[in-house]
Structures are given as structure tokens and as C-alpha cells.
Amino acid sequence: MIGWYVHHHGYGHLSRFLAVQPHLRVPVAAFSSLPRPAGLDGAVPWTQLPPDADVVVQPDGSLCDPREADPTARGHLHWAPHGHPGHRARLAGIAEAAVARDLRVLVADVSAEVAVFARLLGLRTVVVTQPGDRTDAPHALAYDLADRILAPWAHGIVPSAALADRGDRVAWTGGVSRYDGRAASLPLPGRSVLFLGRTLEPEVRATAAAALSARGWTVDAIGHDAASRVDDPWPLLSSRTVVVSAAGQNSVADLAAAGARAVVIAQERPFDEQQRTADALRSAGLARVAPADVSAEELVAHVEGAAGDSPDWSRWQVAGAARRFAEAVEAMLP
Known part of the structure; x- marks a missing residue:
């Protein structure tokens, strides 16, 4: 055993x-x-x-x-x-x-x-x-x-x-990734963004969401508090134009499984785990990386830029x- x-x-x-x-x-x-x-x-x-x-x-x-x-x-x-x-x-x-x-x-x-x-x-x-x-x-x-x-x-x-x-x-x-092999959901029409987890300060997330909505984006945010948790985030994760996520190992593997265009923000962790992962993603051209103190205005620019990316997530070998x-x-x- x-x-x-x-x-x-x-x-x-x-x-x-x-x-x-x-x-x-x-x-x-x-x-x-x-x-x-x-x-x-x-x-x-x-x-x-x-x-x-x-x-x-x-x-x-x-x-x-x-x-x-x-x-x-x-x-x-x-x-x-x-x-x-x-x-x-x-x-x-x-x-x-x-x-x-x-x-x-x-x-x-x-x-x-x-x-x-x-x-x-x-x-x-x-x-x-x-x-x-x-x-x-x-x-x-x-x-x-x-x-x-x-x-x-x-x-x-x-x-x-x-x-x-x-x-x-x-x-x-x-x-x-727990989603390896699972079929992706159909892309949502238009431009859409998913804010995943407790990646951003609430004020930054709210301000960025409002600005993106004003630009015609559909905005969803899940996992940042008890009320926003969902049992199965895959339909959202795999159908949004851009996903904003932390740089944890499972988060990144899930992004790879979804083939997501992503903006990752390294959270403070022991031994600089997420920062090293984010640096690797940037070097490999797999995601855009924003600093932990990113402003709402900067985040909007990152999201709109990521919408035109074509990351080759096969390199992560999920x-x-x-x-x-x-x-x-x-x-x-x-």
C-alpha cells in the first residue's frame, strides 16, 4: 500500500x-x-x-x-x-x-x-x-x-x-490538473474576463471590473469570498477570453488545461514559489504577468493585451x- x-x-x-x-x-x-x-x-x-x-x-x-x-x-x-x-x-x-x-x-x-x-x-x-x-x-x-x-x-x-x-x-x-482531458465549454460571445480567486485587492478588482464592463467586456469573479465560490469553475475557466489568476501550481495547470489567455499575479508565498513560476510563464510566453500591487488601470491594459495572445500551453505538459x-x-x- x-x-x-x-x-x-x-x-x-x-x-x-x-x-x-x-x-x-x-x-x-x-x-x-x-x-x-x-x-x-x-x-x-x-x-x-x-x-x-x-x-x-x-x-x-x-x-x-x-x-x-x-x-x-x-x-x-x-x-x-x-x-x-x-x-x-x-x-x-x-x-x-x-x-x-x-x-x-x-x-x-x-x-x-x-x-x-x-x-x-x-x-x-x-x-x-x-x-x-x-x-x-x-x-x-x-x-x-x-x-x-x-x-x-x-x-x-x-x-x-x-x-x-x-x-x-x-x-x-x-x-x-483535475481538468486534464475535460472538454472545454464553448467560448462566450464577445470579450469576457474571469477574475479567479483572491488574486486582487477588492477595490482594484471592483474598479477594473467596472472599467472593463464600460469597454464592453463581460466580467465574472469567483472564489474571492465564501459567497462567490462555485463547485465547478471549469465552464467559466474554459470559456472566457482572458483569465486573471494567481501563479500557484494548480492554478497554472488549470490555465494550461483550458488553453487560457491569462494574466497571472504572483502571491506572496514561502521561498518565492509563485514569483518564480510567474517569471517562468513570462519567459515562456505563456501568460502576462502583473505585479502584486497592480493598479486597476494597469490591470485593464494587461487584460486587453492578453486578449490577443496565443499561448502554447502544450509546453506545460498537462x-x-x-x-x-x-x-x-x-x-x-x-
Whole structure:
């Protein structure tokens, strides 16, 4: 059986797991702080792990604030606070499942500590990497111990210094999108734009939307708050003239699946992940890139310019990426 750790920051890691899981030919057990997702195959065990970043009361009545408990082990780890029961319980739960379910491989998407722990358990370890400057000590340790490193983008399109000396263990799968193979909706008549997610400040989005509407554009905005969320954004994503999106790995893979003309805005993330991705998209001519502090006037210009673009999203290699990802994981089974 394969174990799979799904990181709880955002929903990109979960989306990747849900896209890959149907392609796995062997059973998989998942571990995450996130609750079990709706629609997951009922045969897949889902272990919801306790939190390890909250302040807890110790048996003696004292408080344990993990931020003050040497969580990085003097910079050698990302997060392993002293004395936190949730942290111990998380790793104990993974270890227990490794024995009870006879795990042979563990996919860490993403956690340096889980990757290292899996290797210490003697499991074949698959580490999912991301763009950005990941040459720090914790990442280096995880990558050095990994039996396989999976990069969910096309080889050569996003530079990564962390992978430069580890290429013999890296598999570039292409961008993994839940929409791979799904037919696009018919284009909306006229010019239309979709503002996707919490990419813009509300005032900038509203002002840009008003200006574009005045120029004859149809404007939609989804995912920026609870009221604007939709269960299935694909019909909008695949039918609008231009999409304005963040530069996260799943967002970009979805843009590629839709063949979208896009304006991407890198959000602040650890290790400059989205900025490095946005830079790669600009260099490859796949999307227009606007700064995080873009004005409404500048955004309108970017959107109208993008309407005439013809990006070759095949370069992101989304077609078949989830299957290739699954095959790379299964190849580690003894």
C-alpha cells in the first residue's frame, strides 16, 4: 500500500492528490490535517491528523507555544516544535499506519519532516517539490534522503537550483490538473474576463471590473469570498477570453488545461514559489504577468493585451501528467 501526506496549506496539494489518485493501480492511504474531501473514493482511508501549530496546555498547566519551542531545530528543520502533543501524535499516526497497513511507499506533498520521518521508517520515499528557492537545509535534507523527487511541471521550463545536482532522481511530470482531458465549454460571445480567486485587492478588482464592463467586456469573479465560490469553475475557466489568476501550481495547470489567455499575479508565498513560476510563464510566453500591487488601470491594459495572445500551453505538459505522476509513484514499489 502507498501512503500519501497531503499538506493542509491551501487546497493545491489536495487537488493534486485527487487528480492523481484515480490513476493509481494499488491501494493508497492518505494523511492530512484537512478533513476528508467530498467525492474521494470511499475505499481510500483518510486519516485526519491533529494540528501542531496551536498553543496547547501542558499537563502541569503551562502553555506550549510551538513558535517558541525551537520549531526549526536551529534552522535544520521547518517545523518540529519541542513538547507539542499534536506534533508527536501526527508522526505517531503515520508510523502506526505504516505498520498496520504495511505501507511500502510514502509520498510527501509537501513536508520535509514527513519525508525524513518516512525514510527513517524505512519506507521508500517520494518527495513532491515546488518552484522557488528551496536550497535551505531542511529541503536539502529531504531531497537528499528521497528515493524519488517529483516536479509537477515540464522539464526545463521552471529553473530550480535545488534540483540541479539531483536530476538522476527527479521525474518532471508536467502540470497536474483535475481538468486534464475535460472538454472545454464553448467560448462566450464577445470579450469576457474571469477574475479567479483572491488574486486582487477588492477595490482594484471592483474598479477594473467596472472599467472593463464600460469597454464592453463581460466580467465574472469567483472564489474571492465564501459567497462567490462555485463547485465547478471549469465552464467559466474554459470559456472566457482572458483569465486573471494567481501563479500557484494548480492554478497554472488549470490555465494550461483550458488553453487560457491569462494574466497571472504572483502571491506572496514561502521561498518565492509563485514569483518564480510567474517569471517562468513570462519567459515562456505563456501568460502576462502583473505585479502584486497592480493598479486597476494597469490591470485593464494587461487584460486587453492578453486578449490577443496565443499561448502554447502544450509546453506545460498537462496532458497525461496525473497518470505520469501515478506511474512515477508506483515505480517505487518493491
